Every structure is written in structure tokens, then in C-alpha cells.
Amino acid sequence: MEVENFVSKTLELLQEEREAEIEETRIWQENVSLKDLQSKGVCLLKLQIGSQSTGLYGRTVVILEPRKHLGFSTLPSNSFGPGDIVGLYDTSGCTAASQISTGIVTRVSQTSVSVAFDDFKDGLSFDFDAQYNLLKLANDVTYKRMKHALNALNGYSNGPAANMINVLFGHTKPTSQSQPNEFEFFNTNLDDSQREAVSFALSQRELAVIHGPPGTGKTTTVVEIILQAVKQGQKVLCCASSNVAVDNLVERLAQCKAKVLRLGHPARLLESIQKHSLDAILAQSDNANIIADIRKDIDKAFMGRKKMEKGERWNFKREIGELRKELKNREATSIAQILKSADVVLSTNTGACADGPLKFLSAEHFDWVVIDECAQALESSCWIPLLRARKCILAGDYKQLPPTIKSQTAASKGLSLSLMERLIQMYGDPVVRMLTVQYRMNSAIMDWASKEMYQGRLTAHSSVETHLLKDLAGVSSVEETSVPLLLIDTAGCGLSEMEDTDEQSKGNQGEVEIVELHIKALIEAGLKARDIAVIAPYNLQVDLLRQKLSVRHPELEIKSVDGFQGREKEAVVLSLVRSNRKGEVGFLAEDRRINVAITRARRHVAVVCDTQTVQTHAFLKSLINHMTEKGEVRTAFEYIRDIVPQNHTRDHKDTKTTSASGSTSSKQKVKDQAQKKAQKKSSSKENTAGSEKCTKSSTSAPTEYEENKNRYAEIRAQVENFVKDFNQSELQFPSSFNSHDRLLIHQIAEELGLRHESKGEGSNRCITVSRPLQSATTAEPTQAAEKEEVQEEETVPNPQSGPSCTPQLDLKSLHLERMKREQQKREENTQQKKQQNKILPAQTQPSKKAKEKNRTKAGACDIAAAAAPDDDFDTLINAVVKADSVCSFVKCKASVLTLGQLCLFCNRQYCLSHHIPEVHGCGDKAKSHARMRISKEGVLYAGSGTKDKSMDINKKAYLQRKLDSKLKDMASQRKQKNKEKNS
Numbered sequence: 001m002e003v004e005n006f007v008s009k010t011l012e013l014l015q016e017e018r019e020a021e022i023e024e025t026r027i028w029q030e031n032v033s034l035k036d037l038q039s040k041g042v043c044l045l046k047l048q049i050g051s052q053s054t055g056l057y058g059r060t061v062v063i064l065e066p067r068k069h070l071g072f073s074t075l076p077s078n079s080f081g082p083g084d085i086v087g088l089y090d091t092s093g094c095t096a097a098s099q100i101s102t103g104i105v106t107r108v109s110q111t112s113v114s115v116a117f118d119d120f121k122d123g124l125s126f127d128f129d130a131q132y133n134l135l136k137l138a139n140d141v142t143y144k145r146m147k148h149a150l151n152a153l154n155g156y157s158n159g160p161a162a163n164m165i166n167v168l169f170g171h172t173k174p175t176s177q178s179q180p181n182e183f184e185f186f187n188t189n190l191d192d193s194q195r196e197a198v199s200f201a202l203s204q205r206e207l208a209v210i211h212g213p214p215g216t217g218k219t220t221t222v223v224e225i226i227l228q229a230v231k232q233g234q235k236v237l238c239c240a241s242s243n244v245a246v247d248n249l250v251e252r253l254a255q256c257k258a259k260v261l262r263l264g265h266p267a268r269l270l271e272s273i274q275k276h277s278l279d280a281i282l283a284q285s286d287n288a289n290i291i292a293d294i295r296k297d298i299d300k301a302f303m304g305r306k307k308m309e310k311g312e313r314w315n316f317k318r319e320i321g322e323l324r325k326e327l328k329n330r331e332a333t334s335i336a337q338i339l340k341s342a343d344v345v346l347s348t349n350t351g352a353c354a355d356g357p358l359k360f361l362s363a364e365h366f367d368w369v370v371i372d373e374c375a376q377a378l379e380s381s382c383w384i385p386l387l388r389a390r391k392c393i394l395a396g397d398y399k400q401l402p403p404t405i406k407s408q409t410a411a412s413k414g415l416s417l418s419l420m421e422r423l424i425q426m427y428g429d430p431v432v433r434m435l436t437v438q439y440r441m442n443s444a445i446m447d448w449a450s451k452e453m454y455q456g457r458l459t460a461h462s463s464v465e466t467h468l469l470k471d472l473a474g475v476s477s478v479e480e481t482s483v484p485l486l487l488i489d490t491a492g493c494g495l496s497e498m499e500d501t502d503e504q505s506k507g508n509q510g511e512v513e514i515v516e517l518h519i520k521a522l523i524e525a526g527l528k529a530r531d532i533a534v535i536a537p538y539n540l541q542v543d544l545l546r547q548k549l550s551v552r553h554p555e556l557e558i559k560s561v562d563g564f565q566g567r568e569k570e571a572v573v574l575s576l577v578r579s580n581r582k583g584e585v586g587f588l589a590e591d592r593r594i595n596v597a598i599t600r601a602r603r604h605v606a607v608v609c610d611t612q613t614v615q616t617h618a619f620l621k622s623l624i625n626h627m628t629e630k631g632e633v634r635t636a637f638e639y640i641r642d643i644v645p646q647n648h649t650r651d652h653k654d655t656k657t658t659s660a661s662g663s664t665s666s667k668q669k670v671k672d673q674a675q676k677k678a679q680k681k682s683s684s685k686e687n688t689a690g691s692e693k694c695t696k697s698s699t700s701a702p703t704e705y706e707e708n709k710n711r712y713a714e715i716r717a718q719v720e721n722f723v724k725d726f727n728q729s730e731l732q733f734p735s736s737f738n739s740h741d742r743l744l745i746h747q748i749a750e751e752l753g754l755r756h757e758s759k760g761e762g763s764n765r766c767i768t769v770s771r772p773l774q775s776a777t778t779a780e781p782t783q784a785a786e787k788e789e790v791q792e793e794e795t796v797p798n799p800q801s802g803p804s805c806t807p808q809l810d811l812k813s814l815h816l817e818r819m820k821r822e823q824q825k826r827e828e829n830t831q832q833k834k835q836q837n838k839i840l841p842a843q844t845q846p847s848k849k850a851k852e853k854n855r856t857k858a859g860a861c862d863i864a865a866a867a868a869p870d871d872d873f874d875t876l877i878n879a880v881v882k883a884d885s886v887c888s889f890v891k892c893k894a895s896v897l898t899l900g901q902l903c904l905f906c907n908r909q910y911c912l913s914h915h916i917p918e919v920h921g922c923g924d925k926a927k928s929h930a931r932m933r934i935s936k937e938g939v940l941y942a943g944s945g946t947k948d949k950s951m952d953i954n955k956k957a958y959l960q961r962k963l964d965s966k967l968k969d970m971a972s973q974r975k976q977k978n979k980e981k982n983s
Helices: 003-031 034-040 140-154 162-168 192-203 218-231 243-255 271-276 278-283 288-303 310-332 335-341 379-386 408-415 419-427 443-453 509-524 539-549 591-598 618-630 660-680 689-695 701-724 739-751 783-795 811-828 830-844 848-854 860-867 873-884 923-937 953-982
Strands: 043-054 060-065 085-090 099-108 113-117 132-136 207-211 236-240 260-262 344-348 368-372 391-396 432-434 485-489 532-536 557-560 569-575 601-609 632-635 730-732 755-759 766-770
Touching: 003 140, 003 379, 003 408, 034 043, 034 539, 085 113, 140 379, 162 207, 162 379, 162 391, 192 207, 192 218, 192 432, 207 218, 207 419, 218 236, 218 243, 218 368, 218 391, 236 243, 236 379, 243 260, 243 271, 243 344, 243 368, 260 271, 260 278, 271 278, 278 335, 288 310, 368 379, 379 419, 391 419, 443 591, 443 618, 485 509, 485 618, 509 532, 509 539, 509 569, 509 601, 532 539, 539 557, 569 591, 591 601, 591 618, 601 618, 632 739, 701 730, 701 739, 739 755, 739 766
Parallel strands: 207 391, 207 432, 236 344, 236 368, 260 344, 368 391, 485 601, 485 632, 532 557, 532 569, 569 601
Antiparallel strands: 043 060, 043 132, 060 113, 085 099, 085 132, 099 113, 730 766, 755 766
16 A cells, blocks of 8 residues: 555545534534434533632633532433533523633533633633533544644655554565563563563564453553563653543553653543643642742632623733743743653643644654554544654454544545554454453353454453352342343333434333333342443433433443443443334444443343344344353343233234134244244243253254244143133242243233233242133123033134134133023923023123123123023014114113114124223223234324323423523523622
């Protein structure tokens, strides 16, 4: 690759990226409302000043918080981070006219944002009673520095980096020392792969790449390399793409007593390492007393700003400017000396620019450049520090998230390709050393990432190989803390995703509730909330999770995947959100994003997802398969009782119009789905002998399929026997059943129209099946008739092979068949029929208690059979017509010939006063039918769900604007009263 071609192409892509960012910001400010900007995560509205102080280098640090007096305790989900440039605006909007000042974000938490300001527009100060908006701005400084570095690279001829540039562009091959110098390791606990990486880096002349997968001690290895270089008398410039990564290196090197110097804006640094910053060291120089006096003068000037008149503001601004100018001049005299005395200088990639503090050093001052997290940085930003040394060490993991790029066109043309990944593609293994022992994850968590992303080369250290949550102090041993992998499957449960109307962000309220219950179980077991991370790929889902969990668990971290890169927690709960009929997974298809999310965990990972949706993507399917094989699988039925399953048999009304072939295929489809699920579910450790046959993996796929099929048939037979036995009120399955068996029970109970409920927690969880309320209120035959009915049922052919698709256990159909048989017996023996007619009304008419519950008359056939003479067919017909012309509701004699309404669930006629299912006793069937219809069609019909009590969006926005206006008027009135009092 020619340097000129690379520079020209990269400059074009950078310009395209810059224009995309500016255009996005312009469109946001001109066409997008402030509330929409806040939902996108780039704006925070109506913040108040929590505190104000003077930080290092005379900068003013302001902490902005939400309006706590109105009940807001946490900030909405946002993309603000340390180092971002932001604009502070008044509440009139986010325009140039309303801008107060620009600053740099120093710290972001779930409850506040800290911003450092250099100066203010027109010398204005902050009002603690006012409200402010904060908007994320495009950072043009970074782009200017990258362009300057690329132009310098294009014209680079004779300098320390000449040989390295030839190697990095493939003009010459990398070389190494023939006889490496012998050395002793500062850290004697390094493993073999880390020792090899250190030795390799020290022996290379121009280039060494350290590939560090998650948890493999990449930072430890880089620190050892830097210390060995310093020991050899080398000067090292150490950089990274983010301030957090640089600060981490500063902390580690400072512990080893190395002379480190941290460059950069003091507002961007952690408090623990600010003593190593250039500004802090300058404050301890020979001019320290003078610097301290100047700062006191600045603070005094700010303290007296409230008493100033309007005419004194210009003098105030001029005085502050002179004090700051004197402060900077005195500090600048000591910078060169401090830089030369440091062994290791650390900064971000852009902080190592030629117009920064490094301009006081010569071009050949540094021997080495070390770039950490190189895979997360644009290559053009890496060239800012690379031009200052003759040798570079690149460390990172190109299998994790790449740099964030606004322009998808620029990314597709190569802007997203990092320097580290390009060199690995160019040279391969000869320039790379991979760290293979990881010290973070349980082996079950690690194995999937190792196989899918790192060629299976990772091994877990013995100290973490089998560690679990229950091994932590104060954590009890329960089911949740005893497994490293937990998959909570929402497939078939109706927990579909929802979409923000204004953008592409997604949310899933059902998964939020499941995450809440799992977090509750972990905390009740003794795990601290600060040791748990909740990760979601979408901002809308992050907002929903924070609304649900942040108040109850303030120490619980809830962030997006991008916000957790480089972090780790004892337990991670991941909500994948996507659940739709099309199988769309969106940007979950980015393999590296899922790799980052899973590998943040040390001892426990819980994934909440719809397996039917996410398994449409091959990489996500490999994760589901791994968790099914190595972990525990649960269904969402075990967490939320009131769930509408999507796999329903058709209702009674629909089945009457279906053919036998259609019925068979429909039923077979349900069984096939259950059998496919059975292949994905793993067995529990405490299964019974029967469940072990179903869930243990077999040597061949057909054998496993047959076992699952047999298990399905066994459970269905138990449920059907329970339905036949009227003496048994409920059927309770043992707690030894595994999650797959419990899922089959839920499905079979839904198919047969039975109630099913999970009871107990942990290993004591079991499922109870009982008859629906409607069944309990139907006509109760005598014990003799029940026996006869059961015997007759055994001779009835299977509905799946018959001419209609009538459900197997339709009590009404069986009852009518029994009445026909009684009528035939009456024709053979008149006396027997008369006796039967005396007994029959007692059988067909419900008892007093049943009347109170059912409040429904007997059917027309029942009345006719009881009232008609034995051999008078005309009288029988007349009785049926008369019974069918009157409302079927108890004690109601209204005619239904003209204005009658047929109930779809009991096939009886009712008047307009009693035709509603909830009135005459079919409420449960109507509710079940409505929920099945919603699940099938995905449309919410009137009366089929709970009433939406949420306020209309437009009305809510109108009321909010009205409230804001009223608050603003009240605030202005308070100011006028204060002025009147002062006068």
C-alpha cells in the first residue's frame, strides 16, 4: 500500500464522516424536538445546578442534576461520556442564541453529569434556581488533529519513524534482534503466554501486536512491557483511544513506582490519578505558591459576582482573563522540564498532537509508542502518536466493538478498519502474540467465546475455572447462584417487542419484568446490587429497565453494550429485546457486540430472549445452543404467570368448519413445535428417571426425537386421565421435572383448555393443573352417568381422524350423545324411559349452588327431552322450538326470536340484557378466546385487553408545555419580588 493513496483515501473518508456528523447535528437542532433529542441520548433537558467548584487549571466544574423536587431522581438513557464536548443552553432551546457556554464532560453517573467550563459567554455566571439544557456537540478538534497527522505522514521523509512507516505499509518486512537481551520479569506471576508476549515485544525492532481477548490480562502484559523498556533506558509514549483506558494504565504504572506523566484536560481525568497529571505537577513546582495565590484570586472574584452591577461585568471578565493568562504563562515555563524528566508520558491518541504540550520536546525524544485498545481507535488517530517514535507496540482485541462511525458509507469503504486488524491481515501470526489464559470468566461462559471468536485457544485459569456466585461471601446457595449460564426463553409466550414511534429503538416490557424478577432472586440470595450489570442493546430498553429497577436498586448498573466495553461484573443479565414474527434481529447481528456483552461476566450470565427470533442469526444460534447444552434453560412461564402462549389450538367455533386433514396438520404442528423445543432444552441435575430419558442427549438425533415424542405422550396421557377423573380437583406434577417438562405441561394444558400455574421457587418449583372455572359450573351428572360417559368415551374415535376437528374432551358433546342414547332406550322400554325421565331432570338441571355460579338454563335439547312424551315426535320438536325462543338466562322469559344473540362459546340464545359472556357465565371462555386472537393476529381489539390508561402523547406534551410556562412565570415573579426587596 502506498502512503499517498492511503492518506488521500483516508482524508476523503474522514471528511465524509465529519460532514455526516455535522449534518446529523444540524438536522437534530433544526427538525427534531428537544424531547426527541433526549430520547436519542444526545440531549438532557431541564437540569439544575447541584454544585459548583473551581477545578485544576482554573476551570469551573459544575454538577448538573435532574429536577429532584419534581420527582426525577435519575437521568434518562444517554450517550454522554467523559471527554465529550457539550453545549449549555437555557430552556428557550438549543440554538446559538440561547447557548451559554461550551464545556467538557468529566463524569457521568445515573443521577448527575459533571461538566468543566473554561469561561462563559459574556461573563455570565450560573443561577442555581434556573434550568438548563445540555447538548452533545460535534468535536471538530479531533478531526483537525487527525488531518494534520495524515498530512504529516504523507510528507514524512527522514525521522525516527521512517523504518516503522515502511513496515506498517508493507514496504519492508518487520525485523527482530538476533540475540534478545536477557531480563528479569517485574511481575513473577505472568503465565506462559504473557511471558512470551513480553519477550516478543522486547525483541522486535519496529512492530509487535499483542492480541488480548477478554480477561486475559492484556493491561498487565502491557505494563510489564513498558517497565522493561524503562529499565533499558527507553522513553515511552503510551496512548489509548479513551481517557478511561489511559487512566487505567496510569494507575497500574504508578503502583510500580514508575515516573509517569498524564497529559490532557484535568477535567477528563479520574481523581485518583490527577496527582500524576501535568497540571497537578505544575502546581507543585517552584511557582506553586504564586499559582495558589492566583487561584484564590479567581475564587474570590467568583464569590463576589452576585453583588456586581451590570456595568461591572466587563471589569470582572477582564480581571478573570488577566489572572488566567498569568496562571498559564507561569505554568508554561515548567512544562518542558517536567516532560523531560518523565519516563512514561501517557495521553489519548489525539492528546499526543504536535500543538499540545509535546511541542516542547524534540522529535526524537521517544523511543517507543505503545497504543492500548488499538482495535477501538480509528487508524488515522493512531498516526498522531506513531510519528514520534521508531518502534510501536499495538495491544487490543479486534474481536470486540470497532470504533463508532456515523457515516455507514465511510465505514463500508474502510474507515472502520483499525490499524491492528489491517496489520494482522497483512502479516498474520509472525507479528502477533495472543494471550490465551483468561482470569475472569467461569469456563462455561468462556467456552462459547473461545470457540466462536478465538479459534478455541482460550483456557480458564484454575482460580476462575469453576467459580460461581454461591462461592462469594454472604451469598447463599440457591438455583440462581449455582449455575454459570441461564437462558430464560420467551418463545411462544407473546412477549413481543415494541418500537419507539420516532426512531428505531426497541423495547420489550415483558423481558423487563423477567429481568426484575431474576435480579430480585439474586439479591435475595445475598448478591450485592453493585456486583450485577444489566445490559441491553437498545436505549429504549435501557430506559425501561432503569425506570423499573434504579429506584429500588440504586447501585445496579444498567447500560448499553457499548457502555460496558472494558468492564466486568460478577453477574450479567442480558436482555436481547427482539421478539417478532419475521425473525428480525437488527444490529444484534453484529457478532462483536454480543461477544462484548457475554464476556463482561465473571461467574453468572443470564440471557433473556425469544429463541425463535434470535436463532434466525447463525451467531446468536450458536450462543443459544451453547447455553442449552452447558447451562440451565427456563421458560418465561416460570416467571410471569399471566402470559398468553402463541401456540394455541383453534377454538371450538373454528374447528367445526375445518376438515379432518386440516385438523390433523394443525395438531401435528403443535406437537412438532414442542418436539423441536424438546431438542433444545437441557436436563436438570435432579431429574426423575422418566425425565432423564427425555432430556439427556443421545448418540443419534432420531433416538432423541423419539424420546422427546414419548415424553410428550406420557405427560399428555397423565393430563387426559386427570380430565376424565371428576373426583380429582387438581393435578400436581413433582418438582423434580426439568424446565423442558414444565414447558410441555404448559403447552398441553393450553391445548386442552385447562388452568396451569407454577408454584414454589428454585428446586421446589412445580406446576399444578386444574379445570377452568367454566367447567366447574357446568351440569354435573351423577356418578353412574359419569362412569357410563367415561366408558362410552373410550369407544369414541379419535377426533383427529374423524370428520370434524372437535376437541377430544368436549363435555357438552358427550352430554348430548348421552341424551340420544337415553332416548333410544326409552323407545325400547316405556317404563324404563319414564323412570329415566324422572331421574334425568335431576341430572340435567344444576343444583342450587350451581345455579348461583352458572346462572344459565338447561339447553333446548335438555328441556325437550325431559318434557316431551316418549313417542310424540311433534311434541318434542315443539318443545325444542319453544325452549330455543326464550332467553337461556335463569329466570329470564324474554323472547329471543327477533332480538336474540347467539353466544359463540355455549351456542345458546340470550336477550340483549344477558348476551354478554361475562353476564351469563362464559366470561373465562371469552377472555381466553380474546387472548388467543391477540396472540394469533397481533391486533388488540376493543374489549380484549386492559384499558390503556396512559395519557395521549399530544395532550401530555401540551400539558408539559403549559406546566413549564407556568413554572417559568412563577420563577420570573420570584425574581421581581427579590429586586423590590433589595431596592
